[in-house]
Amino acid sequence: MLRWYATALLVVLGTTLPASAGTDSRLTFEADVLPILNAHCLQCHGGVHQKNELDLRTLSAILKGGKSGSAVLPGKPDASLLWKKIANDEMPKTDNKISEANKKLIRAWIDGGAKGKSKSREINLARPAMKPADFAKVIDREIDAKLSGAKVPASPRSTDAEFLRRVYLDITGIPPAAEVTKAFLGSADAEKRAKLIDKLLASEEYGKHLAERWVNLFRQMSVNPSEWEPDRFQGWMAEGFNAGKGWDATVKEMFAVSGFLADKPQTTFYYYNADMQGKFESKIMVGNLSQVFLGVQLQCAECHNHPFSDYKQKDFWGLAAFFSGTSTPNNPPNTRAVRDNLPKQPPKTGTQVAITIPKGEARNAGTRVRAKFLGGEEPNLDAGVSFRPPLAAWLTGKDNRLFARASVNRLWANFFARGFVNPLNDFGDHNAPSHPELLDTLADEFIVSGFDYKHLIRCICLSDAYQRTSHVVKGNEKTEAELLFARMSSKVLTPEELYDALCVALEVPEIAPPVNPKKKPNLKGPQPPSPRSQFVKFFRNPGEVDEPTELKLGVPHVLKLMNEANFNAGGKVVERVMASAKTPEETIDGLFIAVLARPATSAEREKFAAFVARQSSPREAYDRVVWVLINSTGFILNH
Amino acid sequence: MSFSMASSDSKIFRRGFLKLSAAGVVGASSSGWLLPRLAYSSEGRAERPKACIMLHMQGGMSQHHTFTVPEYRAQNEQIQTAVAGVQFCEYFPRLAARMGDICLIRGMSTGNTVHERARVMMHTGYNPNGTVVYPSVGNIASCELGTADAELPNFVSIQGGNDGDGAGAPHRSVPAYLGPRHATVPINDPARGLENLRSAIAQRPFDDGxxxxxxxxxxxxxxxxxxxxxxxxxxxxxxxQLMRSDKMRAFELEREPLTIRNAYGNSQFGRSLLLARRLVEAGVPFIEVTLAGWDDHGGALRSVGRRAAYMDPAIASLIDDLKQRGLFDNTLIVLMSEFGRTPHLADSGYNQTLGAGHYANAWTTFMAGGGVRGGRVIGRVDARGGTVTDRPVNVQDFLATMCHALRIDYRKEYMTREGRPMTFLTPSARPVQEAF
Incomplete structure (x- = not known):
């Protein structure tokens, strides 16, 4: 019966898939096959369920097979169980069937020998860092190769104005003021872009902005809504960035810290890994550290083995064990600190440190798990001193590729809206990078430069890829072209960037929220937060992480920008421009430069001048012009 | 936020997208602007989608001073309700008269007595675990009952006042894997409505701009x-569109006749309930009204009495008003909190006055309208009010009951961005069938 069935199957196959289905020995499991299995099969044959004892997450597990034997016989698709099950849609059992094209691909892969990826890349970490201009060329070579392979045309170089606003926002978080724009556009210096990059990287705002981004990420990932007065921590990190301190050193100090907030501003980092009552929790820390600093979704393994990758529950708790004695006293602020509860009598050295999986939703509650680096060894720890410094050293070490790769992927996304791996916190064989070689090359360069973000940013900003216009050309209109970096993607301004941009555009030092006439000002109590933080609080939805490609603003935010008096009165900019400009056209140009950091096109100039001419009061007309510009997509986004 | 456009909808753009012609405002006659109500009542009630008004008593509402007065050492008199054998605390005569519409759940047994955590749990069904973020029932309702292109938001949270110690920051629901367009739109003051709905300048220059x-x-x-x-x-x-829509009038409480406004009462809570009713009428599927201040460690006796003075008429008027407008059967009213308060367990010490401490083992919520059977009492507690002796209800079952009433499939699968399938409630969640 079974034989009859198999024969019948072959006949069916013969009719649906001609012999020309193909062989392709260049196909690899990780790059080509695993994404398909991930979408269709791993729900039942992955980390959570392994029906029929079959695990399809790795090539070795597939070759080993389940109850019914090996799932794949290399070179023999018709004899491979995997093929037999998917060919006639017996599997998957859900409606989520595998497309004919993907089936063909899997067959061709088996036919070609069921190969995995070769792991032959040589890493040379003894070399010095490259010159930024040279490394920019390395970046472009990799990007351009992918573009020509996909036959997608690259957009041309950006205009000076486009580049200026972009690089100001990306490096400092603040768009250029009107006089800066005029000077830059007026300069004939051929090296002006490179010089500007150097100037911005040397400014205080560079470190402040990068630190604000990182601390915002920690805050947004925190389950505790407290802000924990982030200024000192942010200032400490900014100082490091501005001084050219390596990211490895900064992160090491963040993880290894012991002592009081008063002496060590980075203790605040531990408070962002506290539970809702403000109590530090090792499992929250491991969930966040794995996503942010290793780029992997280890948090799934808190309760069960990872469904799509090889991580085990003991990998999660193995990391948590390093934080097993760590605590953070809560409130008042002057007592904030990070400490370890260590035994008073130091036990023998070489003790294995372990943690017990607590009762709750997790499987295997009560099991002891030894401290273990992810994908590494179980170190011998001295139970008399904090276990966190050894963890910090491993985490930020040159050998930990996960750290370097996750760090450069995040940095790249700051500039290009997306990383090579997206989501940024989901590295793994199931989610192959778009530019694997470039990702590794950048990670190498990051390591040999001493984990120097400034160096990497200089390289990135000098590349043609970064300096491309965001305007489409024929053939690169689709979003897929953005994934290949054929043109610059538009990025949503963060609430902080939006506030700063509004101050620059309106030429005012701050934008105070409107006063409620019914409410009496409270002169005795605590003073309200700064206008900037009130604005940010209104514009950022709680519990959400900033994403440059996704606009998280909604109608309430737009209503505020459209209707609040602050944004209807033209600010100081209208006065200044009207006082110096001689014609309506000049005034319009001046306002465009101040708000959008570019002159108006001739068509725009004409249209806006006609609008102004129709209005009875010039001042009110120019107020309207500013209103139009700050509410436009061109202002809300960084192109 | 809640009514932002689906981000994938990039084709929506076309010339003239602001639709500024005056035509959009036509038909806004003062008498009949609530077209949906007229349409629904002529086509029959079954056509109208479900809506929910959730009253969140933030801080921990004492069951002993509201709807489940203990037999042992009560601090209040009990009064007879409209249903034989069911008594309320004397503070709530108007609601007692409407017990025939109320389904009381006396066996809430939720096990979490930490404010923030219990609050998250009562909204999402889960104890916050620090790794997965869960949406609230309001976000789910926005997703399942809301209209994608509705002019009004699909989930509105109204701050109904703060009368005492709310114990921490107000709860903010997070849409999590449902995406930002199912976020809640907050209203800080019901009398002011949605902020910035009117331009700071005159209509003519606004339109020109x-x-x-x-x-x-x-x-x-x-x-x-x-x-x-x-x-x-x-x-x-x-x-x-919203600025020009007649629907924005839902936020204008002054359009309501004085008799109605008086019935709801001159309090922020009363105004919030009136606004909630107007929003339901205008098609908003989920409104949460938070009344903060219930953390009565100093004793609940007086403070609940003070609150009851405006709560009792406001909630009673909401029930009457919805009924009168034919909206009651399709609008679920839920009164909940994060937990209840301690019974007399010992007879001395801090937090041992009746209702002074946090207590999650036996407390009370109620539902009304939305197809829920009125006049019912589900669950029983012992004489001290400290132990559920019959029919305990946990958080998952409580939320499943709400979903059941609202016709929301709480086992529907959603995908997180990381590709993890999620359901609102766990497979073990069961609606309390006796409520229907």
């Missing part, structure tokens, strides 16, 4: 298409 913005945007998006840009334009369009 909007028209110029419209033309300017048209050119931008054609050469530099982006999903985020399209979403911004959709937001602009919806904001302008």
């Amino acid at each position: 909007a028209r110029l913005l419209d033309e300017f945007e048209t050119e931008l998006q054609s050469t530099r298409p982006s999903i985020a840009g399209a979403a911004h334009q959709a937001n602009l369009r919806r904001a302008v």
